[in-house]
Amino acid sequence: MTLEILLVEDNPGDVRLAQEAFRKLDKDVHLHVAGDGVEAMAYLKRQGEHADAPRPALILLDLNLPLLDGREVLDQIKQDVELKSIPTVILSSSEAATDIDASYQRLANCFLTKPVLPEELDRLVSSINEFWLRNPATPAAVVS
Numbered sequence: 001m002t003l004e005i006l007l008v009e010d011n012p013g014d015v016r017l018a019q020e021a022f023r024k025l026d027k028d029v030h031l032h033v034a035g036d037g038v039e040a041m042a043y044l045k046r047q048g049e050h051a052d053a054p055r056p057a058l059i060l061l062d063l064n065l066p067l068l069d070g071r072e073v074l075d076q077i078k079q080d081v082e083l084k085s086i087p088t089v090i091l092s093s094s095e096a097a098t099d100i101d102a103s104y105q106r107l108a109n110c111f112l113t114k115p116v117l118p119e120e121l122d123r124l125v126s127s128i129n130e131f132w133l134r135n136p137a138t139p140a141a142v143v144s
Helices: 012-025 037-044 070-079 097-105 118-134
Strands: 003-008 029-034 058-061 088-092 110-113
Touching (some): 003 012, 003 037, 012 029, 012 118, 029 037, 037 058, 058 070, 058 118, 070 097, 088 097, 110 118
Parallel strands (some): 003 029, 003 058, 058 088, 088 110
16 A cells, blocks of 8 residues: 655755655655745645655655645644644654644644654664554544
């Protein structure tokens, strides 16, 4: 079964590392990338070129994005009856308590700090895969 993930990340280096980590780990994971918050919302709402976009089983969301900040994207996801059940994991370089607290107040499902080393990212991706994609019971709307 193919597992769809939406990665919302504007840093091409971080995108490439995440793609490589998921590719090495699990051939069933299909990683979609949105480079800014506006594109992420268009993808999630299946607008424009994303009209046929599959519903992701998981959203990995950076906080500092162009056009529409990750915090605003998180707010829109969690306020939308069609999207709020999709697990949304903040994946940020920030370790600031204010960012962590604000993300949970905005109903993020998890806050993870981006690792510095590629092998640390591999371990983190493995943990994400195991915890969020392979084992949980999820609402029927998430996997449909």
